[in-house]
Amino acid sequence: MQKVVIIGAAGRMGKTLVRLLQAQAVPELQLAGAVDLWDVAERGQDIGLLAGTRATGVLLTSDLATVAPVCDVAIDFSSHQGAAGNATRLAGWRKPMVIGTTGLNDGEKKLIENAAQQVPVVLAPNMSLGVNVLLDLVRRAAAILGPDYDAEIVEMHHHFKKDAPSGTALALAESLAQGRGVALKDVVCYGREGMTGERPRGEIAIHALRGGDVVGDHTVMFATEGERVEITHRASSREAFARGALRAAAWVQGRQPGIYTMRHVLGLD
Secondary structure, eight states: OEEEEEETTTSHHHHHHHHHHHTTSSTTEEEEEEEOOTTOTTTTSBHHHHTTSOOOSOBEESOHHHHGGGOSEEEEOSOHHHHHHHHHHHHHTTOOEEEOOOOOOHHHHHHHHHHTTTSEEEEOSOOOHHHHHHHHHHHHHHHHHOTTSEEEEEEEEOTTOOSSSOHHHHHHHHHHHHHHTSOHHHHEEEOOOSOOOSOOTTOEEEEEEEOTTOOEEEEEEEEETTEEEEEEEEESSTHHHHHHHHHHHHHHTTOOSEEEOHHHHTTOO
8 A cells, every 4th residue: 555645735636636545546545644835724634524525534734744754655736836845855755756736937847857866756737537638639630730720729727726828738739839840939829919910820829718617628729721620628527637646646656766747657658
């Protein structure tokens, strides 16, 4: 039985992970620790009860150092700043990790890359099986259709989401660019405003919508004269992401140090 510590446990994803662990969604994993910020009002309470399930005996703490030694793997859905700092500390303790936090800047990504020189790290903007199939389909479609088909990515999330565009939208754009054999930074467009002129050939555009309680919708459109191809993924529950994260946590044990993605976890690479 592998012992898991959840970082960001008081958040929406953290609580979903707790419920799935309690339901033995991945039987080889056992909840061993729950961590969140020092100013979370529920500190000291049973994380199972906070998550809306039965008591676990695991109390929510803000001190990662008290739970990391007893865990086999950490799952981090905290914040972009927190995940980067946590990665450095967890690597020092030689703990594998799964990071689903998005919004990482270049400096934060570098810290995680440094940590991955010591321990295996699964880093993915979206851990659902469906989204990772979508990434593969988009890459293939982009290679077949080419730049004559205008590519637009539209994503929508709940009004609490802090980063835009979503990490998944950026991953889709990267897959699209890979399919076309171009560097995304050379062709990307983030929304439009004013007199933008005609759409450049080969442009990849990303648009972010925010509102309500939308868990996550992503659509990639390929449009040309006379036809349009749309590929869409809609998440109706955070369980889709949480199940993938748990699957990654079970998989990462015993791997060599390095950065892995859900494609590795699912056997697509």
